[in-house]
Amino acid sequence: MSAGYDALLLVSFGGPEGQDDVLPFLRNVTAGRGIPDERLEEVAHHYRHFGGVSPINDQNRALKAALEAELAARGIDLPLYWGNRNWSPYLAEAVQQAYDDGHRRLLAIVTSAYSSYSSCRQYREDLAAALETTGLAGEVSIDKVRQYFDHPGFVTPFVEGVRAALGRARAALGNGDVARDAHVLFVTHSIPTSTAVTSGPPGAGLADDGAYGAQHRAVAEVVMAAVESGADVAGDTGGAPWSLVFQSRSGAPTTPWLEPDINDEIRRLAAAGTRAVVIVPLGFVSDHMEVLWDLDEEAMETAREAGVWAERTPTPGVDPAFVAGLVDLVTERTAGAPRPALTALGPWHDVCPAGCCANPRGVRATVAGADEPAPVAGG
Structure with missing residues (x-):
C-alpha cells in the first residue's frame, strides 16, 4: 500500500x-518503425469505414x-x-x-x-x-x-455475456446441445511470440506464451467454470467447449505471432461440424476499433460465409x-483494501518486478517498476 x-x-x-486525424494518429502509433503512409492506409480504411472516428x-x-x-x-x-x-x-x-x-x-x-x-x-x-x-x-x-485481468470487476461482465449468448445459441440451434454444436472463442490481440515469451516477470516458469497467454487462459477457465455453475439442471448453457484465439496480427509475414487467428478457427470449426460460435473479446476493455472491425465486421462475415451462427459478447465498457x-x-x-483475484496467477504485482515485460527494442525509463524508474518527487 x-x-x-x-x-x-x-x-x-x-x-x-475525424478523417483528417487518421494518418497522423497511425503515424503516432507506428513512430520509429519507418512504415510508409501507403502501408498505413491499409489500416486507415478501418477507421475511414466509421467516418475516421x-x-x-x-x-x-x-x-x-x-x-x-x-x-x-x-x-x-x-x-x-x-x-x-x-x-x-x-x-x-x-x-x-x-x-x-x-x-x-x-x-x-x-x-x-x-x-x-x-x-x-x-x-x-x-x-x-x-x-x-x-x-x-x-x-x-x-x-x-x-x-486486473482476474479481478472480479473485470471478469463478471464476461461471465454474464457468455451465459446469455450461449442461451441464445441454444435457441438458434432449435434447443440443440451446446456441448455438441457450439463453441466459445475467447479472443485477444495477437502479439509476436518473442514478445509473448518475455511477458511477465523473468523466470516465472509460465507457458511458452508467457504471462500474456497464461493470464488469458486462466481467465477463460474462470469464466467457463462460472457459466457451468450457473447452468440449469438441463445444462442449457453448460458443457460448451472453448479455445483461446487471436486477432489483429500485423507486421512481417515471416515474424511468428500468436495463433490461431479467429477467422481460421471459425472456418476449421465449421468444417468439423460446429454450428454456433460465441465470440468473447476477452482481451479488451471496451468496444474500440479492433473490436468493431476485426470482430464485428471480419469475424462475423467469416461466420456467415461458413454458415455458422455467431454472436459477439460485450466488453466491460462502463x-x-x-x-x-x-x-x-x-x-x-x-x-489497504482487500486484493481479490479469481485465478491462481493473481493478484498481480503493484510494482512490476525488474525486467517484467521487457521492451524488445531496448531499455527505457519507466515508472511503477523495480527497474529503470523515473525520478520520484524530491529525488
Whole structure:
C-alpha cells in the first residue's frame, strides 16, 4: 500500500476523431518503425469505414464520468485526469494539468488488463516520458494500479455475456446441445511470440506464451467454470467447449505471432461440424476499433460465409461491476483494501518486478517498476 495520492490518471491508447486525424494518429502509433503512409492506409480504411472516428475516446469519456460518479458515491475525494498514448488528450497534457492544479502524487488506471510489453510496460514508459517532456520528473511521481485481468470487476461482465449468448445459441440451434454444436472463442490481440515469451516477470516458469497467454487462459477457465455453475439442471448453457484465439496480427509475414487467428478457427470449426460460435473479446476493455472491425465486421462475415451462427459478447465498457472494480483497485493502494483475484496467477504485482515485460527494442525509463524508474518527487 502507498498512501498519499492526491489525484488519479486514466491512461489509454487514444484514437482519431475525424478523417483528417487518421494518418497522423497511425503515424503516432507506428513512430520509429519507418512504415510508409501507403502501408498505413491499409489500416486507415478501418477507421475511414466509421467516418475516421475511433470509438475509444468517447468510451474513455464515458468511463471517466462513470469513475467520477463511483468515486463520489464512495466519498473518495480524488480528481481524475485522462491522457492517451497516441492522441489528444496526450499524457503529457494530463500530467501538466494535474501539476498546474497542485497535484504531485498520481495513481494511474490503465485501460489494459493483461501483462505484455504494449499493454503494461510501454504505458509505464509513456508515463516516464510524459514526466520528462513536461520537465516534471522529480516534481511529480506516478504509480499505477495492478494488472486486473482476474479481478472480479473485470471478469463478471464476461461471465454474464457468455451465459446469455450461449442461451441464445441454444435457441438458434432449435434447443440443440451446446456441448455438441457450439463453441466459445475467447479472443485477444495477437502479439509476436518473442514478445509473448518475455511477458511477465523473468523466470516465472509460465507457458511458452508467457504471462500474456497464461493470464488469458486462466481467465477463460474462470469464466467457463462460472457459466457451468450457473447452468440449469438441463445444462442449457453448460458443457460448451472453448479455445483461446487471436486477432489483429500485423507486421512481417515471416515474424511468428500468436495463433490461431479467429477467422481460421471459425472456418476449421465449421468444417468439423460446429454450428454456433460465441465470440468473447476477452482481451479488451471496451468496444474500440479492433473490436468493431476485426470482430464485428471480419469475424462475423467469416461466420456467415461458413454458415455458422455467431454472436459477439460485450466488453466491460462502463458495466457497473467493472467501474466499481477499478475503484476497488484504487482503494487497494489508498486504503489497504482487500486484493481479490479469481485465478491462481493473481493478484498481480503493484510494482512490476525488474525486467517484467521487457521492451524488445531496448531499455527505457519507466515508472511503477523495480527497474529503470523515473525520478520520484524530491529525488
